Amino acid sequence: xxxxxxxxxxxxxxxxxxxxxxxxLYEPVSEEQAQxxxxxxxxxxxxxxxxxxxxxxxxxxxxxxxxLAGRPRHEFTVSTKVGRLLVPADGPTEGVDEFYQTPAFSxxxxxxxxxxxxxxxxxxxxxxxxxxxxxxxxxxDDHLPQALDEAYPALADLRSQGVVGAIGAGMNSAExxxxxxxxxxxxxxxMAGRYTLLDDSASAMLFPxxxxxxxxxxxxxxxxxxxxxxxxxYDYAPAPPSIRxxxxxxxDVCASYxxxxxxxxxxxxxxxxxxxxxxxxxxxxEEVAVDAAYLTLDIPDAxxxxxx
Numbered sequence: 001x002x003x004x005x006x007x008x009x010x011x012x013x014x015x016x017x018x019x020x021x022x023x024x025l026y027e028p029v030s031e032e033q034a035q036x037x038x039x040x041x042x043x044x045x046x047x048x049x050x051x052x053x054x055x056x057x058x059x060x061x062x063x064x065x066x067x068l069a070g071r072p073r074h075e076f077t078v079s080t081k082v083g084r085l086l087v088p089a090d091g092p093t094e095g096v097d098e099f100y101q102t103p104a105f106s107x108x109x110x111x112x113x114x115x116x117x118x119x120x121x122x123x124x125x126x127x128x129x130x131x132x133x134x135x136x137x138x139x140x141d142d143h144l145p146q147a148l149d150e151a152y153p154a155l156a157d158l159r160s161q162g163v164v165g166a167i168g169a170g171m172n173s174a175e176x177x178x179x180x181x182x183x184x185x186x187x188x189x190x191m192a193g194r195y196t197l198l199d200d201s202a203s204a205m206l207f208p209x210x211x212x213x214x215x216x217x218x219x220x221x222x223x224x225x226x227x228x229x230x231x232x233x234y235d236y237a238p239a240p241p242s243i244r245x246x247x248x249x250x251x252d253v254c255a256s257y258x259x260x261x262x263x264x265x266x267x268x269x270x271x272x273x274x275x276x277x278x279x280x281x282x283x284x285x286e287e288v289a290v291d292a293a294y295l296t297l298d299i300p301d302a303x304x305x306x307x308x
Contacts, residue, residue, distance in 0.1 A: 003187055006275070007216045010077050010133065011277050014270055014295065016091035016218060018281030019049060019283075022063055026233075028101035030281050031063070038067040040104025044292040050190070050218070050279050051127075052081035052170075053119060057093070057105040057287035058126050065127035078127055081138035081170055081192075082119040082151060085110045088275055098236065111137065111146040116154040117250055120164065130165055135185075136170040137180075144176060152184045159290040168215070172235070174202040178209050186215050186271055190279065193221030193235055195272065197228060197250055197265050197307065198243065207274035220267045220279040228265040250307065257303045264303065271304070 024033040029037075041049075051060045052056070061080060068076055084107040093104055110119070120135060132142075135155055142145035147169070148240065158164040170190030171177050175190050194202040211219050223229035227239045227247055234243045251261045267280050282288045 003166070004214045004216050008136075008276050009166075010048075010165075012077065013045060014277050014306060015044075016050050016079070016279040016293065017041040017046050018220065018279040019051035019060040019064055021281045021283035022056045023060030023205055024099045024102050025263040025281070026098055026100070027057065027282075031161050033061045033284065034221050037282055037288060038064065040232065040288040041282070042067075044288055045182060046288075046292070047075060048077040048079065048277065050079040050134075050220075052084070053086055053126075054081065054084045054097070054107060054138060055124060056099050056102045057086050057107060058122075059099075059102050061126040065129070069128050073129065079131040079136065080123045080132060081129065081132035081136045082123075082155070083109060083111050083138040083140055083143075083147075085115055085119055086122065086148045109143065111140055111143045111151040111153040113150045116151050117158075120158060124163075131165065133165040134168070134188060135164045136168050136188070137165075139172070140169065140180075141171065141173055141176055144179060148183055151219050152180075156185065164306060166216075170218075170220070172221070174204075174206040176205045177202075181206070181209050181213060181215055182283065186213075187290050188216040188218060188276075190218040190220050191230055193224055195219055195275070196222055196224050196247060197268055198224050198234070202209045203272065203274075204210055206213055211274050213234075216276040217274050218277055218279050219272075222266055222269045222278050222280070223262060229262040253306050254303065257300050257306070259297070259303055260294075262290075263297050264307070266291065266294050267297075267299055268304070268307070 087107040089104045089106040155167040166187035168186040168188040174194040226233040254264045
């Protein structure tokens with residue numbers, strides 16, 4: 001349990017900056033806007049930054065690295081991922097995987113030992129650091145045996161060498177994450193979208209397992225890719241009518257207690273004892289400021305049973 005406490009201290013607070021939006025997710029983000037957004041996160045006291053080669057084919061990592069360059073290394077925490085190598089593109093890249101105005105690279109799935117070592121080396125270069133605080137195996141849904149047999153031992157070796165601090169996996173599937181946690185010596189997992197006001201499936205099996213094994217949980221996708229924060233996407237696709245109806249009902253309940261829906265969505269997640277921090281993506285300084293303000297908003301205790 002000591003490593004869980006160390007990681008909690010290292011993160012520096014309940015919010016982690018999610019770097020997918022500044023990589024161009026859903027819409028282009030200029031260099032100036034990305035840097036202003038990162039500065040707003042820093043000014044709000046956020047000292048942990050989550051990214052991945054997948055996010056804008058390296059663009060998110062590079063922008064975060066540029067922002068953090070020159071700051072004392074002990075003052076921030078960087079989390080990135082392995083499982084997708086970047087190679088020169090041989091065709092159009094605009095809009096691929098919903099990322100826009102990105103460098104001319106393509107993603108190649110690779111959970112092999114060599115792939116992990118190359119991915120870490122490349123990320124170190126883009127992030128401009130000499131070690132990575134957290135590295136997660138990214139979306140190995142269809143590659144679980146290789147993730148366990150090759151990617152995990154490679155990360156464990158890097159952890160023992162001090163090149164990497166904490167290791168784990170980041171996925172949208174609570175069941176697959178639980179399968180990995182039960183078989184690997186992980187420090188942390190990033191559970192995306194499976195513990196929210198719309199879907200709490202991670203609480204049934206994954207969270208108790210993580211608590212027993214002393215594994216930290218970072219909660220991603222707390223707004224289910226936008227639908228709980230005023231958007232119209234659910235799990236990275238247009239929300240179906242049934243989801244929109246549920247969101248309307250939840251919003252009405254929140255409004256009856258004078259609480260904005262996104263504030264309830266974030267604070268609901270942070271209430272769970274298994275969750276160490278929430279990863280909140282932002283593409284503008286205003287989004288960062290709003291999300292940070294939700295932490296201090298007074299929310300009546302009666303709201304939670306009303307939502308349940």
